[in-house]
Amino acid sequence: MTQPFFGGIHPNDKKAATNKKPIEALPPPARVVIPMSLHIGAPCRPCVSVGDYVTVGQMVGEAPAFVSAPVHASVSGTVAAVEPRIHFSGVPVMSVVIENDFTDTPCPSLRAPRDPESLTVEQICEIVKNAGIVGMGGATFPTHVKISSGLGKVDTVIVNASECEPYITSDHRTLLEHPEEVLGGVKILARVFGVDRVHIAIEDNKENAAEMLKIKIEEERAPAVVDVLRTRYPQGAEKQLCQSVTGKQVPPGALPAAIGCAVFNIVTTMAIYNAVYHGKPVTHRIVTVSGSGVKDPKNLYCPIGTPICELLDACGGVKKSTFKILMGGPMMGHSQYDMDAPIGKGTNAILAFCEKEERTVEHPACIRCGKCISVCPMHLQPVFMYQYERAGMIGELESAHVLDCIECGACTYICPGRLHLVQSFRAGKQKINNARAAAKAAAEAAAKAADEKKEG
Numbered sequence: 001m002t003q004p005f006f007g008g009i010h011p012n013d014k015k016a017a018t019n020k021k022p023i024e025a026l027p028p029p030a031r032v033v034i035p036m037s038l039h040i041g042a043p044c045r046p047c048v049s050v051g052d053y054v055t056v057g058q059m060v061g062e063a064p065a066f067v068s069a070p071v072h073a074s075v076s077g078t079v080a081a082v083e084p085r086i087h088f089s090g091v092p093v094m095s096v097v098i099e100n101d102f103t104d105t106p107c108p109s110l111r112a113p114r115d116p117e118s119l120t121v122e123q124i125c126e127i128v129k130n131a132g133i134v135g136m137g138g139a140t141f142p143t144h145v146k147i148s149s150g151l152g153k154v155d156t157v158i159v160n161a162s163e164c165e166p167y168i169t170s171d172h173r174t175l176l177e178h179p180e181e182v183l184g185g186v187k188i189l190a191r192v193f194g195v196d197r198v199h200i201a202i203e204d205n206k207e208n209a210a211e212m213l214k215i216k217i218e219e220e221r222a223p224a225v226v227d228v229l230r231t232r233y234p235q236g237a238e239k240q241l242c243q244s245v246t247g248k249q250v251p252p253g254a255l256p257a258a259i260g261c262a263v264f265n266i267v268t269t270m271a272i273y274n275a276v277y278h279g280k281p282v283t284h285r286i287v288t289v290s291g292s293g294v295k296d297p298k299n300l301y302c303p304i305g306t307p308i309c310e311l312l313d314a315c316g317g318v319k320k321s322t323f324k325i326l327m328g329g330p331m332m333g334h335s336q337y338d339m340d341a342p343i344g345k346g347t348n349a350i351l352a353f354c355e356k357e358e359r360t361v362e363h364p365a366c367i368r369c370g371k372c373i374s375v376c377p378m379h380l381q382p383v384f385m386y387q388y389e390r391a392g393m394i395g396e397l398e399s400a401h402v403l404d405c406i407e408c409g410a411c412t413y414i415c416p417g418r419l420h421l422v423q424s425f426r427a428g429k430q431k432i433n434n435a436r437a438a439a440k441a442a443a444e445a446a447a448k449a450a451d452e453k454k455e456g
Contacts, residue, residue, distance in 0.1 A: 084093075113276065113279070154193050181273050285304060293353050
């Protein structure tokens with residue numbers, strides 16, 4: 001029995017442009033740019049040099065810490081540069097640039113385990129780590145960390161197939177075209193966490209995928225159950241999904257493991273299967289290219305590191321009236337100003353929008369309607385957090401739990417005054433972090449000065 005979460009909104013899902021279009025392979029790009037930061041955690045260190053020949057799946061960036069994930073070449077060819085390049089976050093990031101030789105030569109050192117069924121949990125975690133698998137729904141948290149930190153704590157495993165953002169259909173098409181691989185990953189997760197069944201949570205606007213999964217589960221006797229959820233944004237957010245499936249709420253500031261849950265995106269789940277059974281690291285991903293500004297919307301299978309412009313060109317380019325390009329969905333995606341920025345492991349969509357959809361106003365104004373409070377799935381009070389951030393009231397902003405904001409954009413969507421709420425909260429979080437860093441530095445300096453005084 002599924003349970004509703006608080007708040008949420010019902011935007012038009014706008015998925016019709018691509019939800020019936022099969023996944024197509026992107027024409028091979030002439031070069032790829034592999035950033036050393038494709039995940040949450042410590043950036044990788046380049047382990048190749050200019051002039052080196054690399055093959056598909058070869059590690060080009062090694063993880064320097066536990067909370068990190070290695071990165072691999074997505075094409076074969078020659079390393080043309082190892083230098084900072086523009087990242088989809090908008091800042092330069094150390095990257096490995098590979099000139100494609102168009103042969104797709106596989107890395108000879110990649111080997112699938114001889115007997116995947118006999119692998120221990122520790123060995124599976126190591127394979128997942130070496131494959132560079134992260135949360136590919138957009139969060140990009142290293143998957144081996146999520147698995148290892150949840151061992152002994154998790155009794156409910158949820159595979160997130162909600163795909164609640166408008167326009168995006170890459171997960172939907174993955175379910176329809178690769179159900180065996182997804183269920184292969186489900187079986188691995190069930191074995192790792194020692195659960196009898198895994199919940200596959202999917203919204204009811206993808207009924208054809210849900211029905212296919214039920215048939216495949218029956219055929220393969222997979223340890224899984226399909227939970228069809230009411231379509232409501234942000235259904236796919238981790239904490240909301242946990243409540244929808246289990247009826248339990250994740251405490252403020254805590255992770256799903258606090259209530260015995262672990263959540264994995266379906267593409268991440270498929271990547272786990274491909275790593276364990278075929279020895280494949282993460283080198284490609286499926287991206288929805290859509291929006292009113294795209295001439296021929298598609299779902300594309302792309303090498304990681306492909307410039308955004310290549311994806312748009314494969315869809316016939318953009319219309320002249322296009323005013324904004326987003327990486328990700330319209331609710332949580334990030335605007336892009338350089339079309340040479342590469343796609344990453346968490347890129348599930350590239351969207352282009354025409355001027356007629358521009359809704360910003362020159363002078364946004366709060367009318368105290370309270371709609372933002374009624375839709376916030378985290379039980380926060382956006383109207384007050386916005387005022388605190390604008391006034392520089394950092395203490396009050398932190399006390400209002402702005403750090404619990406998941407930046408889903410529901411408040412911005414519903415606001416009749418067109419306030420830039422999510423942008424304000426992102427800025428507020430940075431101000432809090434800056435204040436904490438300054439306080440820490442001041443305390444360390446005071447302690448050092450006290451020690452020096454004693455020694456003197």
